[in-house]
Amino acid sequence: MxxxxxxxxxxxxxxxxxxxxxxxxxxxxxxxxxxxxxxxxxxxxxxxxxxxxxxxxxxxxxxxxxxxxxxxxxxxxxxxxxVIPLIKFKVTPSEPKRKTVSVSVLRTEGGKRLQSAYVANLGRYGAGVFERMTSKRETSQQLFGPSxxxxxxxxxxxxxxxxxxxxxxxxxxxxxxxxxxxxxx
Structure with a gap:
């Protein structure tokens, strides 16, 4: 105040x-x-x-x-x-690839590896960082950063x-x- x-x-x-x-x-x-x-x-x-x-x-x-x-x-x-999609922060790799995704939200912190996450481009929804919840394909959800x-x-x-x-x-x-x-x- x-x-x-x-x-x-x-x-x-x-x-x-x-x-x-x-x-x-x-x-x-x-x-x-x-x-x-x-x-x-x-x-x-x-x-x-x-x-x-x-x-x-x-x-x-x-x-x-x-x-x-x-x-x-x-x-x-x-x-x-x-909340802002995690892809809007620093994400490596930023394109859809089959590598481990690393994310950095704060400038003071290095990248954190997300083992079960991947980057995908879903057409009209754009690119995003997703995480698979189970072994089934349709159980993925997008990850978000802070608002x-x-x-x-x-x-x-x-x-x-x-x-x-x-x-x-x-x-x-x-x-x-x-x-x-x-x-x-």
Whole structure:
């Protein structure tokens, strides 16, 4: 959770307290800019931790953004989405072959061998990593990695995103104060 500190609140109220609605304008603009930072930096921070492309993150994510307003100085961003097929992460071999499949989801970990898994291209469904559950052919199921929400829940990813948002708040408060004092309301 990212918050505006008491010192920042007192400073804004002290400087802008005499101007009608100025403190609230400064706060809601700052909060909304921090939300935009979280939205833009989240994919980058996920890619620093996980072996996945930005396009795969975006296509499997559902992001709900609740902006702050003059009356409600609270913003919120929620990440949701379905699990991402394992083939979207680093898989060796990436084409259908009869070799042992090795998968790496996190950048800090090496590939893990999946003994009963194989890569197959199922036409309209595309390529995927499958695992046979029994000796019968029709008992295969596709394997999946984490969802975007789970990847955002990683402690390292959250810490980096919160640090970027807090930096935006610290810079933006000063910018909003000077903006309002210069007559840009």
């Amino acid at each position: 990212i918050e505006i500190t008491n010192e920042q609140i007192e400073r804004v109220n002290l400087i802008l307290g005499g101007i009608k609605n100025a403190p609230n304008k400064a706060f809601y603009n700052t909060i909304n800019r921090a939300l935009m930072t979280v939205r833009s930096k989240s994919g980058k921070m996920i890619r620093e931790t996980y072996r996945i492309k930005q396009s795969d993150i975006t296509s499997n994510q559902n992001m709900k953004l609740k902006r702050a307003s003059m009356r409600n100085l609270e913003g919120q961003i929620e990440f949701a989405g379905s 975007t929400a789970h990847m955002m829940g990683n402690a390292g990813v959250i810490q980096k995103v919160e640090a970027a948002a807090q930096e935006t708040i610290d810079k933006r408060i000063e910018h909003e104060i000077s903006r309002i004092l210069n007559g840009y309301v």
